């Protein structure tokens with residue numbers, strides 16, 4: 164991927180349509196109901212806030228939400244939807260906030276867009292510092308074992324096929340760095356878009372260890388936003404880490 168073009172700049176023009184097709188807009192009510200429980204009168208910070216898919220409905224429930232994103236285009240989409248949310252341009256792997264939050268959250272697969280272990284640990288450290296005492300960090304991740312791209316050197320998988328769209332993911336796996344370097348090829352009508360991205364997948368136990376290193380303790384682990392159990396068949400995990408005494 165080109166260094167200048169971040170995920171947000173690449174995806175912003177098609178983000179709403181893409182997340183709708185992927186079912187991410189339909190599940191927002193469950194996501195927001197899950198997150199709201201941890202706010203209890205305090206405020207929340209979203210890491211990689213994007214166009215506000217989650218933050219806007221959360222703020223409409225009365226939670227004061229702030230956000231960080233490194234993509235100007237994503238922040239412009241957010242600003243068009245609401246003026247209730249304060250969001251700033253920055254890197255979620257190294258940020259500082261004067262304010263302390265009851266909840267910091269990083270959903271979808273945003274955390275894995277930090278494609279080095281060092282950047283992921285730095286993000287956890289920044290998040291821990293932004294939390295109030297007893298505040299929680301919620302992270303949503305895909306489960307690597309359920310991802311057909313992990314364990315193979317190269318894969319091409321169909322993400323969606325309907326009358327109007329064919330979305331393919333072409334990926335190369337770098338197991339030494341736990342990286343998947345991939346491109347979505349989105350054919351629609353007579354046009355095709357190339358959407359490159361790179362992620363570092365992470366196993367839940369590794370994430371627990373990284374979180375522990377920065378003073379966060381695992382409080383809960385779930386398999387979905389409806390608080391289904393995390394099992395060997397889960398395709399994602401939702402981790403809740405609590406900040407203990409400084």
Ligand SMILES: C[S@@+](CC[C@H](N)C(=O)[O-])C[C@H]1O[C@@H](n2cnc3c(N)ncnc32)[C@H](O)[C@@H]1O
Nearest residue numbers: 171211212213216232233234237254255271273
């Ligand atoms: C998968 S989207 C998720 C957006 C939103 N959280 C949602 O759930 O719909 C990832 C977002 O994280 C942002 N992002 C990726 N890497 C980032 C970084 N290092 N610092 C800040 N934002 C980042 C992207 O611009 C994008 O808006």
